[in-house]
Amino acid sequence: MYPNIETERCKNHFQDEKLDSTIAVGIYFQVKLMKEGYNNLLSDFIRMLKNYMEYAKPLASAMILILKNRIYPTLDIDEVDYVIPIPKHIQELKIDMETGEKYNQAEVLARIIAEHLEKPLLTNVLRKKIPGSMTNKSKEERLEFALRAYDVKDKYSEIKDSVILLVDDVRTSGATAHACAKVLKEKLHAREVHLIVAGRTVHKDWEEPANEKIY
DSSP: OBSSSOOOOTTTTTTTTTEEEEEEEEEOOOOHHHTTTOOHHHHHHHHHTTOOGGGHHHHHHHHHHHHHSSTTOOOGGGGOOEEEEEOOGGGGGHHHHHHHHHOOHHOOOOOOOOHHHOOOOOOOSEEEEEEOOTTOHHHHHHHHHHHHHHSSSSSSGTTTTOOOEEEEESSSSSSSHHHHHHHHTTSSSSSSSEEEEEHHHHHHOOOTTTTTTOO
16 A cells, blocks of 8 residues: 555555555645644545535545556556546435535546546446445454445446556555455456555554654
């Protein structure tokens, strides 16, 4: 997972991790950490995306720059076959506070990314069958729910042996993307599934390095 200062296997991945890699623009500080004095512009923009679609433009631009310039050399975008957003249940769609339009943040980001990378965007392959929030759930509870909630919607035979780029705004535990990668590989036989997000959440056990302040 990038960004990550450790060289050994990241403890925030699962033992049977289905994602081939996770790439993030940077660290996302949740509200509880923001209240303790930790914050950055990226985190502000991600939170604003929950209310205004316009914030997808700068966030997606940063995601595109990282991919195109291979800042984290996990994925060669020339090898990507399809871009797929992490789906939301219809009951979970956000409402833009300016336009009143309903939207899925991941899909808005994915549309911009797919257009600039000139890759096919598939929005009707994955589906979320069960509405529900991951808030206040443990990593194990998140995984159990995600494995029940996410499934493939349509059988796309052309996905077989392809490289998929999943798109979301934030990776927290990784349970959602893990579940989506699992069904893409096991049911549609995708060869590789990578995740690009704007922010990677800092977890409860994260400790600030000595004499170093994260801004």
